[in-house]
Amino acid sequence: MSDKEKISLPEIPDGMRTPMVDLLYRLLEQVLEENQKLKAEIIQLKDEIARLKNLPKRPKINPSKMDDEPKGSSGGKGDGEKDSIAKKEKPITEIKTIKVENLPKGSKFKGYRTYDVQDIEIIVKNIRYQLERWELPSGECITAELPKEVKGYHFGSALRSYIIYQHNNQLVTQPLLLEWLRELGISISSGEINRILNDEKEDFHNESIEILRAGLQESKYIQTDDTGARHKGKNGYCTQIGNIFFTYFASRRYKSRINFLEILRAGYEDYIFNESALDYMVKERLSKEWLDKLSCSKKHWKNKKSWERYLKEIGLKDERYKQMVTEGVLLGSIIGHGFLKTASILSDDAGQFNILSHALCWVHAERILRKLMPNNDLQRKEMNQVLNEFWKIYKKLKKYKLNPTLKIQKKVEKNFDNLFTKQTEWATLNNTLKRLMNNKEELLLVLERPEIPLHNNLSENDIRTYVKKRKISGGTRGDCGRDCRDTFASLKKTCRKLKISFWKYLNDRISKTNNIPKLPTLVIQAIKAGA
Numbered sequence: 001m002s003d004k005e006k007i008s009l010p011e012i013p014d015g016m017r018t019p020m021v022d023l024l025y026r027l028l029e030q031v032l033e034e035n036q037k038l039k040a041e042i043i044q045l046k047d048e049i050a051r052l053k054n055l056p057k058r059p060k061i062n063p064s065k066m067d068d069e070p071k072g073s074s075g076g077k078g079d080g081e082k083d084s085i086a087k088k089e090k091p092i093t094e095i096k097t098i099k100v101e102n103l104p105k106g107s108k109f110k111g112y113r114t115y116d117v118q119d120i121e122i123i124v125k126n127i128r129y130q131l132e133r134w135e136l137p138s139g140e141c142i143t144a145e146l147p148k149e150v151k152g153y154h155f156g157s158a159l160r161s162y163i164i165y166q167h168n169n170q171l172v173t174q175p176l177l178l179e180w181l182r183e184l185g186i187s188i189s190s191g192e193i194n195r196i197l198n199d200e201k202e203d204f205h206n207e208s209i210e211i212l213r214a215g216l217q218e219s220k221y222i223q224t225d226d227t228g229a230r231h232k233g234k235n236g237y238c239t240q241i242g243n244i245f246f247t248y249f250a251s252r253r254y255k256s257r258i259n260f261l262e263i264l265r266a267g268y269e270d271y272i273f274n275e276s277a278l279d280y281m282v283k284e285r286l287s288k289e290w291l292d293k294l295s296c297s298k299k300h301w302k303n304k305k306s307w308e309r310y311l312k313e314i315g316l317k318d319e320r321y322k323q324m325v326t327e328g329v330l331l332g333s334i335i336g337h338g339f340l341k342t343a344s345i346l347s348d349d350a351g352q353f354n355i356l357s358h359a360l361c362w363v364h365a366e367r368i369l370r371k372l373m374p375n376n377d378l379q380r381k382e383m384n385q386v387l388n389e390f391w392k393i394y395k396k397l398k399k400y401k402l403n404p405t406l407k408i409q410k411k412v413e414k415n416f417d418n419l420f421t422k423q424t425e426w427a428t429l430n431n432t433l434k435r436l437m438n439n440k441e442e443l444l445l446v447l448e449r450p451e452i453p454l455h456n457n458l459s460e461n462d463i464r465t466y467v468k469k470r471k472i473s474g475g476t477r478g479d480c481g482r483d484c485r486d487t488f489a490s491l492k493k494t495c496r497k498l499k500i501s502f503w504k505y506l507n508d509r510i511s512k513t514n515n516i517p518k519l520p521t522l523v524i525q526a527i528k529a530g531a
Contacts, residue, residue: 052373052380090118124185127156149511155188155196157511163196164510165503168488171472198480201487203509207519208487209267211494212241212248214520216266216339218527219243221452223346224353225459226255227467230475231482238486239263240462245526246519247462247493249486257352258323261330264340270333271301277332280355284324290316294325301329331355344445344452347459359445361456362394365436372428382424386433389419394454401450409447416444462493491519498522 097112131144149157163181166172172180174197178190215222222243229238229251237255241248241263250263273294281291293314301307307329316322334340340356347353348364369387374380393415400408420437424430436443446452466489476482495502500516508516 049373090116092116122184125156152200153196155192158507159186160196161503161506161510163193164488165506167197168469168485169492169502171469173473198478198484201480201484204491205483205487208248208490210518210520211246211490211523213266213337213339214523215242215246215248215527216264216334216343218524219245219343221344221346221359221449222340223453223456223459224260225347225456225463226350227463227470229466229470229482232477233475238463238466240459240466242459242462242493242497244458245494245497245530246523247490247497249466249489251482251486255352257327257355258330260352261327261334261355264334265330265337266339268333268337269303271304271307271326271329272332272336273297273299273329274332274336276335277328280331281324281328284328286321286324286328290321290325344449346452346456348456349439354442357445357449358442359449359452360439360442361454362397362443363455363457365439365443366390368432368436369429372432374426379426379429382426382429386419386422386424386429389415393419397446397454401446401454404447404450412447413444416440465489465493494519494523498526 129146129150131146133141133143135141145151153160163177166177167174174190174193177193178188181188181193222241224239224241226237226239229236231251231253234253236251236253237259238249238251239255239260241250252259252263278291278295281294297310297314301310307326311322311325316325344357344359345353345355346359346361348361349368366387369383369390372383374383393412396408396412396415400412417437417440420433420440422430422433446454469485469489476485491505492502495505498519500519500522505516505519508514
């Protein structure tokens with residue numbers, strides 16, 4: 001531990017020293033010294049564990065260079081920024097001429113040296129609409145209508161777009177937004193900000209669910225993951241669904257396969273018994289008695305209430321069977337609406353996602369091996385050998401995705417079998433390899449579907465922004481707030497994947513201009529273009 005990190009007790013003035021104070025002071029010094037030693041030992045042990053497990057070392061963070069003079073400020077070559085926006089020619093909106101003072105006589109004018117500066121100007125506008133009123137010959141009065149973008153609001157479309165953008169993209173909390181807007185001179189209350197953020201957002205919700213439908217209908221694969229989402233003071237979960245073309249978030253109270261299947265219905269509420277539902281129930285080993293009853297019944301229930309009433313009518317009380325048949329008819333609804341007919345689902349090893357054609361993330365599989373703690377040099381050697389062979393297979397799969405050939409496929413399958421049936425001197429490692437061998441079909445689904453990614457990093461990256469907002473703002477208190485949090489997170493991520501400015505998108509929708517095409521249409525176009 002460095003001297004800067006060490007904590008020392010303050011000196012006690014002579015007038016306050018007593019035998020009891022001296023005794024307590026010495027005891028505190030001993031405790032503090034022991035505490036610092038323990039901290040140093042913990043750091044050393046963490047470093048040793050990282051070394052034994054071949055994990056990355058603790059990063060060495062260099063001191064901030066924010067106070068250093070930029071290279072470009074003295075006429076140098078700059079910082080090598082390759083951002084096309086930074087290099088783009090900027091239109092000059094104002095020219096200010098600076099004159100040289102106290103010129104000696106005989107000086108010659110040699111033109112100008114230009115120096116460009118970017119700035120912004122924040123102006124608060126207070127617009128008064130004067131609506132003409134006319135009395136018709138019939139005696140009836142008519143009044144001109146407000147522009148559609150301000151109907152029902154005393155705040156313009158640009159200001160409303162700004163509030164939604166700051167809260168959902170920049171993660172600014174409502175109290176900070178209120179403080180900032182009032183400092184600008186805008187007369188607004190916290191309730192009005194909350195209304196702008198959460199009320200009358202049906203168009204956005206509809207576009208978000210249409211994005212999910214487009215993605216589920218057209219995609220060859222989807223990726224999914226979930227994270228915590230607190231709502232109404234209770235812990236819940238948010239599920240992410242997407243791929244490189246779209247993202248959709250949905251929060252629910254519980255985490256289960258029924259929850260996942262309900263989200264995959266993409267806004268539909270019906271339950272359908274069809275061939276897909278039957279296949280699922282057979283696969284889950286539902287008894288023949290209940291299979292026959294369902295096969296002889298009606299095939300469609302319009303909502304949850306009618307489905308639960310039907311279960312009571314047929315006398316199905318076993319909770320496991322009820323779960324099984326509910327999952328089956330939910331899956332029937334998904335396939336019945338044209339979703340996921342040929343698409344695969346990529347996830348970590350969470351059981352609720354294991355439906356239809358399911359692929360597993362190789363990074364999550366490797367983490368299972370990383371969690372093992374070798375106890376001696378032999379176990380460490382065996383662990384390193386297994387990890388090296390693991391990543392060799394992964395590299396071959398990456399090569400296969402670029403150029404799928406039968407030769408590489410057979411080699412990968414052979415190497416996979418050799419690795420995960422391997423017997424070492426370490427029983428725990430053998431059991432872990434056996435567990436991964438049971439997932440062979442899901443880990444090697446990419447051999448049949450080369451378009452499927454090998455890892456689920458995209459879902460984790462999508463969720464990261466959601467987690468940041470949760471850490472800053474906490475949970476939601478009302479259903480409208482929860483739904484808007486999910487919807488705008490979905491729209492923001494989808495805009496980024498489609499290379500559309502989220503700020504321009506919000507302005508376009510709130511001003512009712514609608515120059516930007518519907519995002520579901522763009523998702524379908526992007527999927528077809530990338531196919």
